[in-house]
Amino acid sequence: MSHRPPSGLAAVSAALLAMSRHLEMRDVLKTIVASARELLDAEYAALGVPDDHGGFAQFVVDGVSDEQWKAIGPLPRQHGILAAMLHEAKPERLADVREDPRFEGWPAAHPDMSDFLGLPIRDGDDIIGALFLANKRCPKPEGACGFTAEDEELLGILAQHAAIALTNARLYERSRELTIAEERSRLAHELHDAVSQKLFSLRLTAQAAAALVDRDPARAKGELQQVAALAAEAVDELRAAVVELRPAGLDEDGLVATLRTQIQVLDRAHTARVTFASAAVRALPAAQEEALLRVSQEALHNALRHSGAGHVDVTLTRRDGGTVLRISDDGHGFDPAATRRAGRHLGLVSMRDRADGVGGKLTVESAPGKGTTIEMEVPGG
Numbered sequence: 534m535s536h537r538p539p540s541g542l543a544a545v546s547a548a549l550l551a552m553s554r555h556l557e558m559r560d561v562l563k564t565i566v567a568s569a570r571e572l573l574d575a576e577y578a579a580l581g582v583p584d585d586h587g588g589f590a591q592f593v594v595d596g597v598s599d600e601q602w603k604a605i606g607p608l609p610r611q612h613g614i615l616a617a618m619l620h621e622a623k624p625e626r627l628a629d630v631r632e633d634p635r636f637e638g639w640p641a642a643h644p645d646m647s648d649f650l651g652l653p654i655r656d657g658d659d660i661i662g663a664l665f666l667a668n669k670r671c672p673k674p675e676g677a678c679g680f681t682a683e684d685e686e687l688l689g690i691l692a693q694h695a696a697i698a699l700t701n702a703r704l705y706e707r708s709r710e711l712t713i714a715e716e717r718s719r720l721a722h723e724l725h726d727a728v729s730q731k732l733f734s735l736r737l738t739a740q741a742a743a744a745l746v747d748r749d750p751a752r753a754k755g756e757l758q759q760v761a762a763l764a765a766e767a768v769d770e771l772r773a774a775v776v777e778l779r780p781a782g783l784d785e786d787g788l789v790a791t792l793r794t795q796i797q798v799l800d801r802a803h804t805a806r807v808t809f810a811s812a813a814v815r816a817l818p819a820a821q822e823e824a825l826l827r828v829s830q831e832a833l834h835n836a837l838r839h840s841g842a843g844h845v846d847v848t849l850t851r852r853d854g855g856t857v858l859r860i861s862d863d864g865h866g867f868d869p870a871a872t873r874r875a876g877r878h879l880g881l882v883s884m885r886d887r888a889d890g891v892g893g894k895l896t897v898e899s900a901p902g903k904g905t906t907i908e909m910e911v912p913g914g
Contacts, residue, residue, distance in 0.1 A: 840864025
């Protein structure tokens with residue numbers, strides 16, 4: 534049965550949709566390369582993203598096995614025909630890349646290539662990447678390039694959309710970096726305040742015990758017991774902070790396992806009982822899982838540090854085709870309207886922004902003396 538390449542608007546649409554599904558830079562690069570190779574029916578495809586030092590910051594291939602790629606060696610530097618894509622900003626379509634005067638050879642483990650199509654990916658005047666295709670799977674007339682002018686035009690359309698996808702991925706990564714910096718700044722502030730207060734109390738209590746040890750040993754003993762209790766609380770504060778600072782294992786473990794692990798540690802670190810339950814939840818897109826994790830961390834932080842709760846229950850379930858995260862506590866609660874008027878949002882604005890950013894919604898139910906329930910719902914799962 535002969536191999537038939539994809540063709541027509543349906544194939545182009547499928548390639549463009551595939552690129553739009555991802556935000557992580559590595560995923561975007563892999564999808565662009567795979568889409569280009571399938572769309573033009575090539576045996577090999579690659580995409581290079583330039584660095585500022587004459588080489589490639591990232592280089593992704595499709596059609597070469599992991600074993601082959603390891604045998605080939607380090608990332609290619611800017612040389613030969615690859616350099617042309619990054620400097621001359623024009624397409625290259627060759628019947629045999631090995632006959633081009635710019636060709637400088639390749640490592641022994643490198644697959645043999647003949648016909649070649651390369652195209653820079655541009656964002657305005659900047660070249661942000663280069664697409665390379667080799668060995669079109671079709672009969673090749675003697676001395677002719679397997680890739681056609683139509684192939685070049687089609688790759689040009691793909692490259693324009695690839696530029697948008699790469700730019701969006703870069704913006705997403707920068708946004709994540711800013712979010713992480715903000716999270717760490719907040720946690721550092723919380724850690725400083727909590728530990729400073731505990732250490733100050735420890736110092737005063739130890740001084741009181743020292744003053745009482747000779748004239749009132751019984752009271753001195755009570756003060757020393759308080760020192761031990763304060764030290765234990767300081768350890769708990771540090772342990773809880775470390776849990777929040779530790780990178781979430783979403784990529785390796787998924788949302789359910791990551792939540793369960795973090796809540797188990799928080800349960801050990803605090804006097805309040807913290808529980809977690811989940812039911813029939815499937816994997817979600819990475820952005821949604823990260824948003825759900827961050828909202829749970831913010832809500833748990835508020836419940837354990839500020840609410841005076843004895844119990845905090847976290848659940849992750851499916852409902853009406855969506856996934857629902859629910860954090861409920863039996864603390865002293867608050868008046869959400871009064872909190873907004875006073876400008877004390879307890880992170881609610883941040884949580885709502887996270888929910889909105891992934892197409893979800895956040896609801897807050899609370900009243901003085903009635904505890905607090907926070908729900909975040911996202912589609913899917």
